[in-house]
Amino acid sequence: FREKLGLQIGQRLNIPYPSTFIGSPPPFQRGYPVCFIHISGLVVSEVWEPAVLEVLKASPYLYVVLLHSTEGDRASIKQMVQGINNPRLSALVGNWVHGVFGSYDDGILLVLCDGEGIVRAIELYPKLKVSPSHEEEVEYWRPKLHQVVKKVLGKFFPKRGTP
Numbered sequence: 001f002r003e004k005l006g007l008q009i010g011q012r013l014n015i016p017y018p019s020t021f022i023g024s025p026p027p028f029q030r031g032y033p034v035c036f037i038h039i040s041g042l043v044v045s046e047v048w049e050p051a052v053l054e055v056l057k058a059s060p061y062l063y064v065v066l067l068h069s070t071e072g073d074r075a076s077i078k079q080m081v082q083g084i085n086n087p088r089l090s091a092l093v094g095n096w097v098h099g100v101f102g103s104y105d106d107g108i109l110l111v112l113c114d115g116e117g118i119v120r121a122i123e124l125y126p127k128l129k130v131s132p133s134h135e136e137e138v139e140y141w142r143p144k145l146h147q148v149v150k151k152v153l154g155k156f157f158p159k160r161g162t163p
Helices: 045-058 071-084 096-101 134-156
Strands: 020-022 034-038 063-068 089-093 108-113 119-124
Touching: 020 071, 034 045, 045 063, 045 071, 045 134, 063 071, 063 096, 071 089, 108 134, 119 134
Parallel strands: 034 063, 063 089
Antiparallel strands: 020 089, 034 108, 108 119
16 A cells, blocks of 8 residues: 555655545645645644744744544644644644554654656654653654754754854
């Protein structure tokens, strides 16, 4: 199924439907790069906001699409998108997401596509600690996910003023 979607470096990514967008769909495959972040596990702003803001900060032309597989978490995702409140941020919810991206313990965290929709980077989830304490998980996951996203973006969007 991953091959059918073009989920490999150098291939054009195809988004299957049915899917539900939260926010405005990005101009995907129309000249603007898009970073797809797969939200699995903790669906709370405290965990994901630093990573999302890192993407939005990387380039004024880069769009972010949060991917999630469960309609049941739709309200939480909508709240996250509205809370960050950026026109370059949206979310896509579809049953196909889990089958293609897996989950936080064995799946894909991020897919970066260029303006033509060609996959330029695929990053797997780092090993994440699961804890009975919500606060402990948030404290562990937030910096770990943020660092992975920052590392991938640094390869494609170097900071201004650095060689």
